[in-house]
Amino acid sequence: MILELQRATHATLQSLTAELVDLDLTPSDLNALANLADGTPRTVSRLGADVGTRPATLTGILDRLERRGLITRAMHPGDRRSVRIELTEAGAETAAQVRAAMDELERRALAGLPPETLAAALAVLAALTEADR
Amino acid sequence: MILELQRATHATLQSLTAELVDLDLTPSDLNALANLADGTPRTVSRLGADVGTRPATLTGILDRLERRGLITRAMHPGDRRSVRIELTEAGAETAAQVRAAMDELERRALAGLPPETLAAALAVLAALTEADR
DNA sequence: TATTGTTATACTCTATAACTATA
């Protein structure tokens, strides 16, 4: 299962990056934006947990996204050590494009499969993600 | 689905790398060895398709594995442009350890799930992998 | 002419540890 998992991840990520080549974003950028696409602000460590990278790695990615005006780093009310990552208006637009491309890829790839099969796959992915927490 | 896919991939890969830290292998090394573990020799491009990386990327990974005596690059009978990648005896042993750790992680993570659920997940992964071929 | 694999280059990702500011 794990080998197939890696294969599917590579394939979908490459397909997405190719499709969104005009946006000039790295796979990590896509991942971060897609996670932020729901509009909920997040701290760096929370976003790191969501995208699966460490804060130290995220710093560089966020630097790039901030420089391009897609996110802002704001003070976190209540804990001045924390940083609140939020999409700008332009970032929200870009993130929506990323999500749309993801949804479209998913729709195209999984069109023939019944809902129970999709639900089962989500359960397996969740189990693998939680395995070592 | 795609975000969950990436999350699961990150989580399992980090867990595996941590568990096999004594082998001092990178995630890409693990992936290559796990794919070669069945003992079937492969060309560089074939292995690249299996692990999801391009030949140019694979060159560096194979250099490292060859330097450490885990694989050999042999002439391909019938096409002298091709290179046949094969595990050495030591490589086969290491690859077996990698596979064992993968199987164990899978067993532990997916213990509670019925076979139909696992089969459904494999179908979804295959569909995502094939989406853009 | 096309294909296999390698090389070269430039950029990105990653882990780790040290550091600052805050709790």
Next chain:
DNA sequence: TATAGTTATAGAGTATAACAATA
């Protein structure tokens, strides 16, 4: 003392294009 995030460093992954050898 512990935590949030950044910085610094070194190694690894990646895409792309150019190249030699072979088909």
